[in-house]
Amino acid sequence: MPRRAIWPAVHRSCRRGRWSSTSCPATGRSWRFPAASPCSRTGRWTSTTWTALARQLLAYSGRGSVARELVDLGQVIEQAAGLVAPAIARQVDLRYRLAGEVPRVEGDPTQLRQVAVNLITNAAEATGSGGGSVTAVVDMKEVDEQMMRSAYGTEALPSGRYACIEVTDTGPGIPEDVLPRIFDPFFTTKRAGRGLGLATVLGIVRAHGGAVQLETRVGQGTTFRVLLPVAAQAGNATSRGPG
Numbered sequence: 001m002p003r004r005a006i007w008p009a010v011h012r013s014c015r016r017g018r019w020s021s022t023s024c025p026a027t028g029r030s031w032r033f034p035a036a037s038p039c040s041r042t043g044r045w046t047s048t049t050w051t052a053l054a055r056q057l058l059a060y061s062g063r064g065s066v067a068r069e070l071v072d073l074g075q076v077i078e079q080a081a082g083l084v085a086p087a088i089a090r091q092v093d094l095r096y097r098l099a100g101e102v103p104r105v106e107g108d109p110t111q112l113r114q115v116a117v118n119l120i121t122n123a124a125e126a127t128g129s130g131g132g133s134v135t136a137v138v139d140m141k142e143v144d145e146q147m148m149r150s151a152y153g154t155e156a157l158p159s160g161r162y163a164c165i166e167v168t169d170t171g172p173g174i175p176e177d178v179l180p181r182i183f184d185p186f187f188t189t190k191r192a193g194r195g196l197g198l199a200t201v202l203g204i205v206r207a208h209g210g211a212v213q214l215e216t217r218v219g220q221g222t223t224f225r226v227l228l229p230v231a232a233q234a235g236n237a238t239s240r241g242p243g
Helices: 007-015 038-042 047-061 073-087 109-126 145-149 197-207
Strands: 019-023 030-034 069-072 092-098 101-107 132-143 160-169 211-217 221-228 237-239
Touching (some): 069 109, 073 101, 073 109, 073 132, 092 109, 101 109, 101 132, 101 221, 109 132, 109 221, 132 221, 197 221
Parallel strands (some): 092 132
Antiparallel strands (some): 101 237, 160 221
């Protein structure tokens, strides 16, 4: 993606707080970043940090490689909840529910699990230190043209039935002035955030031919819905009991 779409966001982020200096181990070039960035804690960028950053930027741009296989979204959400649960605050009540018909999609299971991890983590952090609840649901969803017009991601998706990962929190909601920037890389309202979690979500969903829908009310919470095309193969759903 064009550099101008990324680096201005870095500069805006830097202007909001203190600066830290670091250098690229490959080129020796010096950079300045917000004090909350990971390089301020190490004093330099490691090769691992650069690799992780590059992968997330490729995911955001939709140019990352996608391994195609049949993916059970029920397993994706179960694994993601298991990964996130030990790291979130005890005051946060994390629940997940699988519908009776759990959809399957064609895609990269690792990337789709990252989508779920990022959304659940973001939701848990949104509840704040006072605690709250986060609910993740996997289901089939009927989507009309009006809903698609308000979604972020792939252009001109047709209406119809989509596999859906839905994550809802009881946090304070997203202020209206912040909404246009939430998927921008490096934009964050968190002191220790990198601003790549939601950007990565949108990029991965785009690469899978899907879209992200958002509903939020200040003081009441936020819901993110990831809509993905259902796998075309026969028998593309797994029957499950109520979650």
